[in-house]
Each structure stands twice: as C-alpha cells, then as structure tokens.
Amino acid sequence: xxxxxxxxxxxxxxxxxxxxxxxxxxxxxxxxxxxxxxxxxxxxxxxxxxxxxxxxxxxxxxxxxxxxxxxxxxxxxxxxxxxxxxxxxxxxxxxxxxxxxxxxxxxxxx
Numbered sequence: 001x002x003x004x005x006x007x008x009x010x011x012x013x014x015x016x017x018x019x020x021x022x023x024x025x026x027x028x029x030x031x032x033x034x035x036x037x038x039x040x041x042x043x044x045x046x047x048x049x050x051x052x053x054x055x056x057x058x059x060x061x062x063x064x065x066x067x068x069x070x071x072x073x074x075x076x077x078x079x080x081x082x083x084x085x086x087x088x089x090x091x092x093x094x095x096x097x098x099x100x101x102x103x104x105x106x107x108x109x110x
Contacts, residue, residue, distance in 0.1 A: 007093050009069070014062055016095045017069075021046050024102065031061070040064040044072060044083070047090060047098070052082035069093070 021030050030046040033039075037057070042064040045053035056067035072092055078084030091097025
C-alpha cells in the first residue's frame with residue numbers, strides 16, 4: 001500500500017484501525033462519543049502525539065475515522081512536520097506496519 005491510490009477503505013480496515021487505537025494507552029480518549037456535542041470524535045494523537053494532535057468529528061464513528069484518515073493521508077510526504085514524519089515512519093495506512101511501529105515488542109496496553 002505504498003500509493004494512496006492503492007488504498008481502499010473497508011469495514012475491515014475500520015475495525016483494524018479501531019483495534020490499534022484502543023490498544024494504545026488512553027485509547028478511549030482517542031476515539032469516543034461526545035455527549036454534549038452529540039458526535040463521535042477521533043483524534044490522531046495515538047499516532048502523532050499531542051503536539052501534532054488534531055480531533056475529527058462525525059455523526060458516526062466511521063465518519064470521524066474517515067475524516068482522521070483523510071488528514072493522515074494528507075500528511076504523507078511532509079516529513080518536516082511532526083505529523084508527516086510520524087505518518088511516514090509508521091507506514092500508515094499499512095496497519096500491520098503501524099502496529100509494529102507503535103508496539104515494536106508486540107506489547108499493547110490491553
């Protein structure tokens with residue numbers, strides 16, 4: 001999946017992405033439902049850290065994740081930014097590479 005055009009959003013990708021996010025420390029903070037604004041929120045802090053973090057919302061969890069995904073894809077190749085460097089180093093959107101990047105010893109915070 002080295003080319004953006006090779007990437008296809010799928011239900012399996014969404015489920016795998018959720019699994020990775022939830023496996024991170026504070027995973028529930030990165031993907032949650034906001035009762036006040038009545039929307040789903042996904043943040044990219046699980047991958048890029050809080051300094052480069054942004055949040056994305058949607059009427060459904062999938063829409064929030066898609067917005068986050070589009071942003072992360074737009075960061076690719078921008079290695080002078082924290083987000084771009086994290087996206088490039090992690091291999092996103094190849095979730096197997098992302099899992100290895102985040103959990104090099106196979107350890108998750110489950």
